[in-house]
Amino acid sequence: MKLSEGVEWGLHCTSVLASLPTKATLPTKALAEYHGVSETYLSKHLQALTRGGIIESVPGPRGGYRLARPATEITLLDVVEAIDGPEPAFRCTEIRQQGPCAIESSAYHLPCTIHVAMARAEKLWRNELRAQTIADIVAQLDDRVPQRVQHLAEKWLSEHVRTASEKA
Template sequence: MKLSEGVEWGLHCVTVLAGLPPRATLPTKALAEYHGLSETYLAKHLQALTNAGIIESLPGPKGGYRLRRAPEEITMLEVVEAIDGREPLFRCAEIRQRSPLTQESAQYRVPCGIHIAMARAEKAWRDALRTQTIADIVSHYQQSTGEQRLQESAEWIAGRMRQI
């Protein structure tokens, strides 16, 4: 399984936005610069997050992005699905029906063991991401990052955020 790099970008941007004070936004340019990303490509992912109701875009000179909901209400799975979609990761093509020893179609009504195992694994993966919130990620970052780095980050962001 391989998620797009946009998932990582989206998760990092959402965690940065989670730290903004009320009535503050960050423009695309600042988010791209903070993470060393292409502004144009990042904008597409931010639009997907906006369409999913995770963040909101405010237009104008004081505009930018901010969370639409509290970080405790946004799950990692929501961000993953906003960027990469909700399609199953494994797509069973039923190749067992192509065998020279093909059976009657009634024999294929039950999914094969591979399909069942992959669906079970994907459900576990999605369930795990559904329990992790953006607030959990922010908390981990704050606990695992030195005070100086936290301060530098906060100052950098404060210098680029806009008040509405």
């Protein structure tokens, strides 16, 4: 299975937004610069995250993006599905019912064993992503990100964060 690059970008952006003060935002341009990615391409993924209820867009000169709900309520699966959609990774096309050994379709009353195995694996994978929140990811950063990088990130973010108006 291969997730789109947008999933990685979405997870990173959501994690950064989770570290902002309440009501603070970052514009697309800053998020793209912070991650060294294309602003245009990132914008499409941020829109998908907005449609998925993960983040919200705050309009105006002090606007940008922020989380739409607490990081403790946003799972990794929420982000994956907002970017790549909820469709299963494996789609069984019943090729066992094709070719020279195929018989009438009514004879295939049990599900394909390959389909069953893939569905079981996907269920486990989705359950694992559903069990992890963005807050869990952010909580692990102290142990996994060198302090020097943390200080650089804090300084950079403090220079780019926007305080949204109270009406937003």
